[in-house]
Amino acid sequence: MNQLSNQQIEEALRNSECLISSFEVSSAYERLAASVNLHYAGQNPIVMVVMNGGLIPAGQLLTQFTFYHRMYYIHATRYRNNQGTNELEWKFKPEIDLAGEDILLIDDIFDEGITLKAVVDELAKENPKSIRTCVLLNKLHDRKVQEFKVDFVGLDVADRYVYGCGMDYHGYLRHMPGIYALKNV
Numbered sequence: 001m002n003q004l005s006n007q008q009i010e011e012a013l014r015n016s017e018c019l020i021s022s023f024e025v026s027s028a029y030e031r032l033a034a035s036v037n038l039h040y041a042g043q044n045p046i047v048m049v050v051m052n053g054g055l056i057p058a059g060q061l062l063t064q065f066t067f068y069h070r071m072y073y074i075h076a077t078r079y080r081n082n083q084g085t086n087e088l089e090w091k092f093k094p095e096i097d098l099a100g101e102d103i104l105l106i107d108d109i110f111d112e113g114i115t116l117k118a119v120v121d122e123l124a125k126e127n128p129k130s131i132r133t134c135v136l137l138n139k140l141h142d143r144k145v146q147e148f149k150v151d152f153v154g155l156d157v158a159d160r161y162v163y164g165c166g167m168d169y170h171g172y173l174r175h176m177p178g179i180y181a182l183k184n185v
């Protein structure tokens with residue numbers, strides 16, 4: 001991803017609006033962690049962070065988990081092929097035996113669901129005992145992949161290109177603690 005100048009980034013920030021405050025995001029992490037804790041009480045799952053976007057939500061959630069777990073990451077990213085449809089590119093998958101394991105995937109956003117569905121389909125081939133998915137945000141629209149639902153959702157967000165909390169604006173601003181979108185977009 002090309003570098004933007006600091007002026008370009010500041011211009012984007014000036015032209016953005018906050019859709020969800022950092023305070024609301026913190027409460028959502030607390031609620032999410034509580035639901036996940038309830039589900040996994042007494043279990044011993046593998047938590048897999050979907051990089052890059054899952055990094056910040058996972059970091060926020062993991063410190064609130066009360067069940068014992070092992071943590072790994074996978075790196076899968078969407079790209080547009082020359083037919084104009086989206087495909088998933090696998091960049092890293094850990095070489096661990098998933099057979100019989102409970103797996104919790106953490107990502108930042110469930111948009112069309114292409115990423116999480118493809119990741120779940122791929123991991124399911126290795127015969128884990130269960131796979132659950134957890135995202136900070138669910139984007140509200142009717143373009144979702146069929147036959148797939150996320151198990152744990154923090155907040156719904158409008159159908160706009162958002163950034164912050166792991167999500168990028170041209171590779172930047174993943175670190176912003178609230179959720180933002182460009183005005184008039």
Ligand SMILES: O=P(O)(O)OC[C@H]1O[C@H](OP(=O)(O)OP(=O)(O)O)[C@H](O)[C@@H]1O
Nearest residue numbers: 051052053077078110111112113114115
């Ligand atoms: O539900 P979907 O429509 O599949 O979109 C959601 C995915 O898109 C983003 O990842 P991206 O491929 O942009 O890579 P990143 O995590 O490095 O930002 C985001 O982190 C999710 O993984």
Ligand SMILES: Nc1nc2[nH]cnc2c(=O)[nH]1
Nearest residue numbers: 111160161162163167168
């Ligand atoms: N940064 C960012 N990445 C996404 N991937 C899928 N939807 C989004 C979005 O709204 N923002």
